[in-house]
Amino acid sequence: MPKLSQLMIRTALLWLGVGFSVGGLVLLAKDVPFWPALWTWRLSHVYMLLLGWMVQLACGVAFWILPRLDAAGSRGNEQLAWLCYGCLNGGVALASLYGPLAAARWPAGGAIWEISDWRWEIRDCSYQLAVSSWQLAHRQRSRFAGNATGWHADRREESAWLCAEDPSLRSG
Amino acid sequence: MYLQARVFIRTALAYLLAALLLGGLVLVNQGLNFSPYIAAFQPVFYHLLTVGWLTQLIFGVALWMFPVLSKQRPRGDERIGWLAYATLNGGLLLRVVFEPLHAWGFTSVGALVLSALLQVVAGWAFVFAIWPRVKGKAEYKNREPRTKNRNDER
Numbered sequence: 542m543p544k545l546s547q548l549m550i551r552t553a554l555l556w557l558g559v560g561f562s563v564g565g566l567v568l569l570a571k572d573v574p575f576w577p578a579l580w581t582w583r584l585s586h587v588y589m590l591l592l593g594w595m596v597q598l599a600c601g602v603a604f605w606i607l608p609r610l611d612a613a614g615s616r617g618n619e620q621l622a623w624l625c626y627g628c629l630n631g632g633v634a635l636a637s638l639y640g641p642l643a644a645a646r647w648p649a650g651g652a653i654w655e656i657s658d659w660r661w662e663i664r665d666c667s668y669q670l671a672v673s674s675w676q677l678a679h680r681q682r683s684r685f686a687g688n689a690t691g692w693h694a695d696r697r698e699e700s701a702w703l704c705a706e707d708p709s710l711r712s713g
Numbered sequence: 714m715y716l717q718a719r720v721f722i723r724t725a726l727a728y729l730l731a732a733l734l735l736g737g738l739v740l741v742n743q744g745l746n747f748s749p750y751i752a753a754f755q756p757v758f759y760h761l762l763t764v765g766w767l768t769q770l771i772f773g774v775a776l777w778m779f780p781v782l783s784k785q786r787p788r789g790d791e792r793i794g795w796l797a798y799a800t801l802n803g804g805l806l807l808r809v810v811f812e813p814l815h816a817w818g819f820t821s822v823g824a825l826v827l828s829a830l831l832q833v834v835a836g837w838a839f840v841f842a843i844w845p846r847v848k849g850k851a852e853y854k855n856r857e858p859r860t861k862n863r864n865d866e867r
Contacts, residue, residue: 542780542849550847554840557768561836565829568808571815572825590763598771699780703787 542605545622549601552630556593560586581644585637592668593633600625600675607682621678625671632667714777717794721773724802728765732758753816757809764832765805772797772839779846789845797838804831 542550564586570579604622609615616622714722736758742751776794781787788794807828811821 542847544849547847547849551844554844554847558837558840562833565833568829568832569826571812572821572823572829590768595767595771598775696778703781703784 543616545619545626546601546605549597549604549626552626553594553598553601556589556597556633560589560594563589578641578644581640584640588633588636592629592636597626597629597633600629603679607679610682617682618678621674624674625678628667628671628674632671635667715788717788717791717798718773718777721769721776721798724798725766725769725773728761728769728805732761732766735761750813750817753813757812760805760808764801769801772801775843779843780848782846789842793838793842797835797842800831800838801835804828804835807831 563582566579567583567586570576600622604616610617735754739751739755739758742748772794776788782789805828807824811824811828815821815825
């Protein structure tokens with residue numbers, strides 16, 4: 542698994558844990574309304590899980606398993622995929638923090654509240670940039686017919702290694 | 714595909730069917746408005762689809778296809794995976810029953826609190842189960858070539 546995929550998948554796992562925790566708190570507050578402002582975290586929960594967890598995991602796994610471009614195992618333009626990683630997480634972080642900060646008017650009268658209107662613009666631009674860079678980075682790999690250096694070849698090699706001494710693993 | 718992954722994926726498929734049926738019902742009710750009680754199922758529909766189907770499918774496929782951990786324990790500690798399965802489905806089922814009841818004005822006697830707790834445990838349990846398997850080239854790629862044992866030559 543390449544470094545970028547590891548980073549994307551691990552970041553996605555962190556968003557999963559944080560998103561589930563925020564969602565758990567929001568659900569808990571339905572039954573025990575201990576902090577009314579917690580309801581403003583509901584949209585953050587959606588962003589964390591739909592984009593931070595699911596979309597990012599899909600990107601990380603796709604970067605790893607899509608067919609490579611040549612026999613040397615090239616994955617195309619990795620800088621664009623890194624740009625996607627930065628923009629996607631920047632967008633999710635901004636979107637997640639916006640609701641709670643806007644509701645809390647924090648800091649009172651300060652810069653963060655004043656720029657909150659155009660923070661949506663930054664978030665949208667960030668998502669657009671993430672999607673565009675991802676498409677540019679992968680447009681060739683998604684059309685490529687496949688070769689012997691891809692994920693499937695790795696799986697075959699891994700299975701052969703596992704089954705060499707323990708045939709019971711063959712069915713797994 | 715090994716047992717744990719199969720169980721995750723089959724359960725996810727069952728949730729997909731349930732979510733689509735419930736979603737259809739909610740949508741029909743939005744058009745025909747035959748019962749005011751059905752609207753309370755909307756958040757349940759969202760969570761059946763995103764947690765029961767999508768997230769659970771991802772869990773199952775990830776446990777199956779991510780690189781193996783070691784030859785002795787290819788998939789790490791499978792008990793953490795089972796903990797994630799039990800708590801995810803326990804929490805979700807509690808939510809399916811008690812969230813509409815809560816919306817209709819019944820007291821849920823802490824069931825939603827328990828549901829929230831179980832789902833949070835499920836999320837983190839999966840993170841701990843899969844985290845060590847998010848890694849670079851597998852061990853077999855870097856292993857040294859096997860040498861003959863001296864006893865074999867005798």
